Amino acid sequence: MVSDVRPLVGSKAMTVDTSPGTEDDQDPAVAAVPVSGTQVVDAAVQAAETVLTRRFGSAIGLVEPEALPGSGPATVVRARIAASPFGLPRTLVIKHYPDAPPRGVADPFAQEAVSYQLFTALPAEDRMCPELLAHDGPLRVIVVDDLGRAPTLWDKLRGQDARLAERALLSWARSLGRLHATTAGREADFEALLRRLGGFVPDEDTTPAVACARLPTLLAEAVGVTTPDNVRTYAENVCEASASSPYRAFSPVDLSPDNNLVTSGGVHFLDFERGVVRNALVDAAHLRVPFATCEDARALPSGMSEAMIAAWKAEVSGVWPALDDNEVLSAHLLDHQMLLVWVTTWADLGGAAAEVRPNRVAALVSWWKDLGTYAERGGRQEVAAHAREVAKALDARFGPGLELPLYPAFR
Structure with a gap:
């Protein structure tokens, strides 16, 4: 599509802050795909545990992983935090990009991680996406707040109301x-x-x-x-x-x-x-x-x-x-x-x-x-x-x- 600055009128100062936040759970709409211990899911969970431990300075274990549907290059997993003293949300979503693109080609991991950084730096009321909890370049993993099993816009369009x-x-x-x-x-x-x-x-x-x-x-x-x-x-x-x-x-x-x-x-x-x-x-x-x-x-x-x-x-x-x-x-x-x-x-x-x-x-x-x-x-x-x-x-x-x-x- 077409790619194409003017100052933001009345903008608030941006400071990158990846502190945890929560969202209310929503009513189920589209069921996630349950999985057992597949290699790709295990790799995503392990990467997320590593980056969360580094981010918060204490071991954080994740349990009950379930793969979420998606068509992109990332492995997407919802997991529950076993126990945490940091007030993290009960569940979170992991996006793991195991394969780096060739040099000089746009990297979907980098674009997604930076996008979340950009929005997490905004006040909560201006954030039109889940909050970024942690990310890591070498591990190619992003961990974000779980917005719950809310319906998508597509669900509403194909519904009855x-x-x-x-x-x-x-x-x-x-x-x-x-x-x-x-x-x-x-x-x-x-x-x-x-x-x-x-x-x-x-x-x-x-x-x-x-x-x-x-x-x-x-x-x-x-x-x-x-x-x-x-x-x-x-x-x-x-x-x-x-x-x-x-x-x-x-x-x-x-x-x-x-x-x-x-x-x-x-x-x-x-x-x-x-x-x-x-x-x-x-x-x-x-x-x-x-x-x-x-x-x-x-x-x-x-x-x-x-x-x-x-x-x-x-x-x-x-x-x-x-x-x-x-x-x-x-x-x-x-x-x-x-x-x-x-x-x-x-x-x-x-x-x-x-x-x-x-x-x-x-x-x-x-x-x-x-x-x-x-x-x-x-x-x-x-x-x-x-x-x-x-x-x-x-x-x-x-x-x-x-x-x-x-x-x-x-x-």
Whole structure:
């Protein structure tokens, strides 16, 4: 996705503090996968015991480990503390990255550890994630507070209650805005922590530039749509401006709904393996193109995106006053909505159009139609016309009659 400082208005001083904290347990929603003494789990537990003992100066034993599901490179384990004099939470979560990446390649362990350091340095009310309890570079282990068996945002979206799903989405948008507001202007802090841990500071993502350069040819070959020169120029200008945007803040990058826990204190982000500082408007574009990078993306009911944008705006307008102007914000959102749709279409169709699943093409059709609607409202008639042509051609090529279903909670 697009990577892209202004001082944080009214910010509080940051001091790195890894003192323990607790969260209320939540009602069970998704059962963890119980395990016995497998080697990977044992290695994670042993690494966690070692780093906790070093951190607190006394032996801390962990019992009853259970592996938690995940698709990343880390072994993720929940474990209970056998006994501790330090007031640590009853249970904690371990993320162990046994394999280091090749030199010069971004390290998911370093990015996650530094992300947690960045947030643990904030006051508890501004922390949109579990608290970091301990970490160790050589052992490649992170130990964080356990938020309990709370439901994820994905659980709410596939549930039966539309009202609960709406509240969860608005809470997610507010949490995303608060995450951006509290980390605006912290790029130097993030990169300094990353270097200290031996991490590789990634360059700006070139995927948007590649997509803007190559999507017109792909659209012509795959669905027979010609991209007008003025639309191509607009996309290239947006791509260039996005990379140098002043609206930079921390981003988890992976905004999948299953990476967010819905707790009594709001939505908390969990997965920072790709965490970076980038243009916050790239994340905000997902409020118009919801969960675009998820394979099973669905539609939201009418008006939901606008409500989510309002919730996000309420959190960031104090840091970036220009975005309090609806016209300014709408123009920025249109730019990044278009960029996200272009990048996603390039990623989905790129060279293997015949193999794209129908439900994924239905999502592309929906997003191009929405882009046409917003572009017309924003006075970008040439973008609107092109977007509608692409949507119609995609439907004719892979349909016809493709429709993106709503998330189950809204059916």
